[in-house]
Amino acid sequence: MAEPFWIAFGDIHEDLHCLDAIPDLEQAEGVLVSGDMTNVGGRDTAVRILERIRARNAQVWALIGNMDTPEVEQVLRERGVYAHGRTVNLGRGVGLYGVGYSTPTPFNTPSEVGEEQIREWLEQSRPNLSRFDQTILLVHTPPFETATDRVGNGVPVGSRAVREFIDSFQPTLCITGHIHESRAVEVLGKTTVINPGSFGAGGYVRVALENGTLRAELLQAEPVQCAHQSQGKQSG
Numbered sequence: 745m746a747e748p749f750w751i752a753f754g755d756i757h758e759d760l761h762c763l764d765a766i767p768d769l770e771q772a773e774g775v776l777v778s779g780d781m782t783n784v785g786g787r788d789t790a791v792r793i794l795e796r797i798r799a800r801n802a803q804v805w806a807l808i809g810n811m812d813t814p815e816v817e818q819v820l821r822e823r824g825v826y827a828h829g830r831t832v833n834l835g836r837g838v839g840l841y842g843v844g845y846s847t848p849t850p851f852n853t854p855s856e857v858g859e860e861q862i863r864e865w866l867e868q869s870r871p872n873l874s875r876f877d878q879t880i881l882l883v884h885t886p887p888f889e890t891a892t893d894r895v896g897n898g899v900p901v902g903s904r905a906v907r908e909f910i911d912s913f914q915p916t917l918c919i920t921g922h923i924h925e926s927r928a929v930e931v932l933g934k935t936t937v938i939n940p941g942s943f944g945a946g947g948y949v950r951v952a953l954e955n956g957t958l959r960a961e962l963l964q965a966e967p968v969q970c971a972h973q974s975q976g977k978q979s980g
Contacts, residue, residue: 746771747952747954748773748835748952749771749772749953750773750776750834750951751769751772751774751775751948751950751951752919752938752948752949752950753775753776753778753940753943753947754777754778754779754780754884754919754921755779755780755922755924755941755942755944756777756780756782756943756944757781757811757942757944758782758783758789758793759942759943759944760793760797761970762943762944762945762948762965762970763796763797765946765965765970766965769800769801770800770801772801772803773834773835774803774804774834775797775800775801775804775805776804776805776806776827776840776882776919777805777806777807778807778883778884778919778920778921779806779809779810779812779845779921779922780810780812780921780922781793781794781806781808781809781812782811782812782813782816784812784813784853785812785813785815785816786813786816787815787816787818787819789816790812790816790819790820791819794819794820794825805827805842805882806820806825806826806827807820807826807827807828807842807843807844807882807883807884808820808828808844808845808855808884809844809845809921809922810845810846810849810853810855810856810884810922811853811854811855812844812854812855813854814854814855817844817855827842827844827882828842828844828845828865829843829865829868831869836953837876837878838876838878838879838880838953838958839872839873839876839878839879840879840880840882841873842881842882843862843865843866843881843885843906844883844884845885846885847862847903859904860905862885862903863909866905866906866909867909869881870913873915877956878953878957879915879916879917880915880916880917880918880951880958881910881917882919882920883906883918884920884921884922885906885922886903886906886937887902887907887910887920887932887937888903888904888906888907889902889907890902890907890930890932890937891926891928891929891930891937891939892926892928892929892930892937892938892939893923893926893939894923895923895925896925901923902922906918906920910932910933910935910937911932914932914933914934914935915935916935916936917935917937917938918932918936918938919940919951919960920937920938920939921940921941922939923939924941925941928962929960936960938960938962940962946964946965946966946970947962947963949961949962949963950963
């Protein structure tokens with residue numbers, strides 16, 4: 745019997761041309777989306793993006809990122825796929841907890857909150873998440889001072905609250921995003937932190953449960969393949 749697996753990505757920014765370049769997406773236990781589905785998009789855009797993903801895999805758990813509006817959040821709530829502030833039993837002893845939004849940016853984007861709010865949301869997860877053997881923390885903002893939170897000039901801009909929570913709670917995996925140029929993997933104690941970068945560039949994560957332990961792999965949908973899939977849809 746094949747090992748169960750999940751596919752994770754984020755920072756879609758309304759660009760799903762690489763979606764069909766992910767193999768076996770239909771066979772995944774579900775799809776985890778770490779935020780920024782839109783570019784300050786409204787309800788119609790959110791529905792279009794979500795239903796496009798669900799056409800390939802009906803089980804989706806998603807967050808909003810700083811570039812998503814309250815209308816996007818409402819759509820995720822209505823569709824029952826919103827993972828923000830929620831502990832989700834993924835089955836087989838695996839638990840998921842999500843925290844969307846981002847810490848403040850210089851760009852005054854729609855969904856930004858302070859570190860204390862991020863910290864409060866994270867702390868709420870401890871009682872329920874502690875019941876699982878294997879845990880996934882799905883966050884939009886990466887942990888501070890890691891390979892996953894560096895902007896182009898190398899300055900770390902991640903969340904101190906996320907970093908503190910990972911250091912103390914030690915989830916099995918942390919899947920994050922937000923900083924496109926910090927596509928990277930870093931290990932913090934027992935936690936593997938992965939930022940797949942922009943989905944428009946083809947970045948995604950495959951999370952497999954192997955002999956009771958979660959293993960994550962940073963993968964790349966090849967740009968040529970993505971372009972081919974996109975052209976095929978346009979011509980069809």
